[in-house]
Amino acid sequence: MKKNEKGKEKKENNQKFSECLKKSKKGVIICIVIAIVIVVLAIVLSIIAVNMKSTNNSNSSQTSIETKESIVGDYKLVEIYTEGNNNSDDVNALDAVGLTVKLEINEDNTAKLSMFGETVEYTYNEKEFISDDSIVSYTFENKRITLEEDDTKMVFEKIEENN
Numbered sequence: 001m002k003k004n005e006k007g008k009e010k011k012e013n014n015q016k017f018s019e020c021l022k023k024s025k026k027g028v029i030i031c032i033v034i035a036i037v038i039v040v041l042a043i044v045l046s047i048i049a050v051n052m053k054s055t056n057n058s059n060s061s062q063t064s065i066e067t068k069e070s071i072v073g074d075y076k077l078v079e080i081y082t083e084g085n086n087n088s089d090d091v092n093a094l095d096a097v098g099l100t101v102k103l104e105i106n107e108d109n110t111a112k113l114s115m116f117g118e119t120v121e122y123t124y125n126e127k128e129f130i131s132d133d134s135i136v137s138y139t140f141e142n143k144r145i146t147l148e149e150d151d152t153k154m155v156f157e158k159i160e161e162n163n
Contacts, residue, residue: 012117034093038116071140075156077101078144083151103145103156 077100079088094100104112111122111129122129122136129136129147139146143158 009118034090034097034099038094038099070143071145072105072107074159075103075105075145076159077103077154078157079153079155081153101154101156105145 077091079086080091081087091101099116101115102113104114105124109123109125111124113120113122113129120131120133122131124130124138127137129138136147136149138148145156145158147154147156
């Protein structure tokens with residue numbers, strides 16, 4: 001990421017933090033927790049990006065048709081754990097101030113992870129999401145995708161369409 005982009009991202013995060021402080025019913029404590037979660041997520045994404053770049057494997061197999069049909073869709077972050085602590089309550093607080101984390105998985109073995117206005121594009125197989133910069137292992141069970149890296153685990157739940 002370029003120096004100007006980092007400065008811009010930091011300024012945007014500071015603005016979002018200020019908005020959170022004004023809107024939060026729980027006051028300063030919840031804003032501090034949200035700020036910590038944002039920083040941890042930014043660090044995790046950076047680590048993931050570096051690791052994926054150094055271990056990128058173009059020989060990954062295609063996802064099986066059965067798994068692909070069930071995994072395809074849009075997902076929303078519903079749980080997050082950092083350093084063994086359940087920070088899932090913070091997900092709702094993040095959503096309340098417009099800081100959403102979403103995962104979009106397509107039939108053509110492509111995926112997009114959108115977090116706080118930033119999007120990372122991936123391809124995927126039965127075990128991993130692969131970008132130009134990183135490889136992230138995942139599990140898929142009961143309409144939930146779990147991404148885990150070091151001390152952080154993010155759980156995404158499939159968004160069901162209302163027809």
